[in-house]
Amino acid sequence: MKLDVKIGKMQMKNPVMTASGTFGYGQEYAEFFDLSELGAINVKGISLNPMAGNPAPRICETPCGMINSIGLQNVGLEGFLSEKLPYLRNFRTNIVANVLGNTIDEYIEISERLDSEDIDAIELNVSCPNVKQGGISFGVDFLQLRKLLMAVRSVVKKKTLIVKLSPNVTDIRIFARTAEDEGADAVSMINTVMAMSINVKTRKSRIASMIGGLSGPAIRPVAVRMVWEVHNAVKIPIIGMGGIMTYEDALEFILAGATSVAVGTANFIDPISSLNIINGMREYMSINNVADIHDLIGGVNE
Amino acid sequence: MSRSFKAEIIYNREVARNIKLFRIHFLTPAMNPEPGQFYMLQTGQFYDPLLKRPFSIFDADLNELSFLVRETGRGTAILSHKSAGNIIDVIGPLGMSYPICQKQPVIIAGGMGIASLFSLIKRFSERAKVIYGAGTAQDIVYRDEIESTAGDLIISTDDGSAGRKGNVMDFINEFMNGEEDVTVYTCGPGVMLKKVAEFCIRKGIECYVSLEQNMACGLGSCLGCVVRTKNGYQRVCKEGPVFSASDIIWD
Numbered sequence: 001m002k003l004d005v006k007i008g009k010m011q012m013k014n015p016v017m018t019a020s021g022t023f024g025y026g027q028e029y030a031e032f033f034d035l036s037e038l039g040a041i042n043v044k045g046i047s048l049n050p051m052a053g054n055p056a057p058r059i060c061e062t063p064c065g066m067i068n069s070i071g072l073q074n075v076g077l078e079g080f081l082s083e084k085l086p087y088l089r090n091f092r093t094n095i096v097a098n099v100l101g102n103t104i105d106e107y108i109e110i111s112e113r114l115d116s117e118d119i120d121a122i123e124l125n126v127s128c129p130n131v132k133q134g135g136i137s138f139g140v141d142f143l144q145l146r147k148l149l150m151a152v153r154s155v156v157k158k159k160t161l162i163v164k165l166s167p168n169v170t171d172i173r174i175f176a177r178t179a180e181d182e183g184a185d186a187v188s189m190i191n192t193v194m195a196m197s198i199n200v201k202t203r204k205s206r207i208a209s210m211i212g213g214l215s216g217p218a219i220r221p222v223a224v225r226m227v228w229e230v231h232n233a234v235k236i237p238i239i240g241m242g243g244i245m246t247y248e249d250a251l252e253f254i255l256a257g258a259t260s261v262a263v264g265t266a267n268f269i270d271p272i273s274s275l276n277i278i279n280g281m282r283e284y285m286s287i288n289n290v291a292d293i294h295d296l297i298g299g300v301n302e
Numbered sequence: 303m304s305r306s307f308k309a310e311i312i313y314n315r316e317v318a319r320n321i322k323l324f325r326i327h328f329l330t331p332a333m334n335p336e337p338g339q340f341y342m343l344q345t346g347q348f349y350d351p352l353l354k355r356p357f358s359i360f361d362a363d364l365n366e367l368s369f370l371v372r373e374t375g376r377g378t379a380i381l382s383h384k385s386a387g388n389i390i391d392v393i394g395p396l397g398m399s400y401p402i403c404q405k406q407p408v409i410i411a412g413g414m415g416i417a418s419l420f421s422l423i424k425r426f427s428e429r430a431k432v433i434y435g436a437g438t439a440q441d442i443v444y445r446d447e448i449e450s451t452a453g454d455l456i457i458s459t460d461d462g463s464a465g466r467k468g469n470v471m472d473f474i475n476e477f478m479n480g481e482e483d484v485t486v487y488t489c490g491p492g493v494m495l496k497k498v499a500e501f502c503i504r505k506g507i508e509c510y511v512s513l514e515q516n517m518a519c520g521l522g523s524c525l526g527c528v529v530r531t532k533n534g535y536q537r538v539c540k541e542g543p544v545f546s547a548s549d550i551i552w553d
């Protein structure tokens with residue numbers, strides 16, 4: 001049975017990775033399972049300098065989902081390389097570095113540096129809805145996105161380059177095509193859906209920064225639809241995510257056209273979710289006589 | 303031994319107005335908690351409610367854990383209606399416990415704060431001086447046990463229906479002789495914590511507070527549960543829930 005897939009130059013032993021921002025830098029999960037089982041680990045978004053993040057409350061629960069506005073709190077590029085990466089390298093799995101910047105120059109500086117470090121892929125977070133001057137303008141304006149990708153692609157020479165798409169656009173295919181045209185090796189999708197929840201007793205937003213990003217099963221049908229649309233629009237591989245809790249959910253994305261899947265919010269509810277999903281996929285393939293996971297990619301019947 | 307396990311509910315019974323004692327026993331080997339630590343308990347089925355809910359360890363014996371659960375919303379309502387034999391997913395023990403200091407312990411519990419402090423009172427037993435304040439007599443739990451365990455106890459209620467009338471701040475001075483030799487441990491509503499913390503900081507008394515914040519993972523990975531401290535934002539689930547009062551930015 002073949003579960004291995006390739007995203008750009010990155011060879012994954014199975015299609016399952018963790019989603020950025022939902023797995024810390026791996027440490028918190030190593031006590032629950034062997035992280036070497038994962039196809040890849042995607043780390044919390046990395047900025048040039050450490051970021052403090054947003055005031056609390058940063059999260060609230062909504063029907064079958066949650067809204068977050070963490071504000072991209074992270075240890076910064078140097079912190080990641082010196083404190084976090086060496087630990088992650090104890091595991092036999094790929095490391096994807098999720099990158100965010102406030103300006104094109106920042107994206108370039110981080111990406112150029114990471115291109116020569118011991119990681120496997122760079123994922124550009126151009127869609128994070130949280131920080132006012134953050135990724136938002138790149139992820140929802142395809143001309144900005146084009147400019148950014150032209151610049152970053154020219155410095156990312158060795159590593160696989162992934163563009164993480166925002167769902168907060170009218171037609172996500174335009175952004176996927178832009179990524180493909182500018183030489184991205186893959187797209188990952190979707191980032192969180194912009195959302196808001198109000199407590200009617202206090203008449204306040206349930207999170208301090210008023211609006212945030214919705215994740216979890218609530219967004220899954222939206223994400224699956226978008227993956228299917230993008231699968232029909234571009235040739236580069238898709239990393240699908242949005243509310244994946246079980247192996248069935250993961251297979252939905254693969255049937256819609258994703259080559260790889262990422263597990264996000266599920267890590268909060270059950271720390272071994274991603275391992276269960278890998279095992280579940282294997283079992284499904286064996287019961288249904290699927291010899292190669294590639295036989296399922298984009299296999300939804302029309 | 304894993305901090306993620308399945309547990310069976312042994313019983314779930316009302317111990318005060320709107321408060322249930324929720325006793326579970328683990329089906330797979332689990333670790334022993336320290337006073338002040340907490341667990342994430344599954345409430346919903348099929349991801350609704352989605353997230354687990356945090357609860358302080360109230361009491362622990364061999365293979366068994368108990369929690370005090372006050373019904374305040376959907377998740378706690380579902381938990382309150384679970385019955386013996388139901389199985390739930392649990393993660394814990396999580397977070398930092400109360401540091402056990404050599405000085406005279408003064409334990410100040412406000413309302414549900416007792417859930418977090420009860421096991422600490424048991425740990426200090428007759429050494430503990432306790433102030434336990436609540437709204438009314440109906441909100442007080444385990445009065446007899448606390449009375450027989452602690453060395454000294456002041457019960458207070460806002461309406462005087464049990465113990466003395468007033469709030470914990472009215473009685474805090476009674477246990478403060480030899481201030482430099484006491485350590486205060488406190489848990490309860492935010493307003494009360496702030497008053498206790500400010501009192502202790504003013505007087506130079508060592509003080510530990512247990513804080514609450516909305517949580518998603520309880521493990522330190524989502525960065526959702528932060529509070530502002532002098533060392534920047536810190537996670538209630540990882541660096542806390544117990545913090546030194548002087549580290550917190552109280553505003």
Ligand SMILES: Cc1cc2nc3c(=O)[nH]c(=O)nc-3n(C[C@H](O)[C@H](O)[C@H](O)COP(=O)(O)OP(=O)(O)OC[C@H]3O[C@@H](n4cnc5c(N)ncnc54)[C@H](O)[C@@H]3O)c2cc1C
Binds near residue numbers: 374514
């Ligand atoms: C470390 C810690 C220990 C706690 N110990 C206890 C305990 O021993 N007994 C007890 O009754 N309660 C305790 N709480 C509070 C308890 O977790 C909340 O009352 C509960 O999560 C509310 O869930 P709900 O679905 O009923 O309410 P809802 O208001 O419907 O919950 C909506 C969301 O907000 C979150 N939330 C709401 N209030 C709180 C709160 N005060 N703290 C954290 N998250 C909240 C919920 O987890 C949920 O994600 C503790 C909280 C923390 C952080």
Ligand SMILES: Cc1cc2nc3c(=O)[nH]c(=O)nc-3n(C[C@H](O)[C@H](O)[C@H](O)COP(=O)(O)O)c2cc1C
Binds near residue numbers: 045164
């Ligand atoms: C708490 C939290 C933090 C996140 N942080 C990041 C981040 O730093 N960078 C990023 O590209 N996506 C981030 N995301 C988005 C996730 O990687 C993922 O795209 C999204 O949550 C949808 O998947 P899910 O429903 O399985 O969680 C974050 C999501 C959550 C819930």
Ligand code: FES
Binds near residue numbers: 517524526
């Ligand atoms: S609840 Fe996720 S970091 Fe504390």
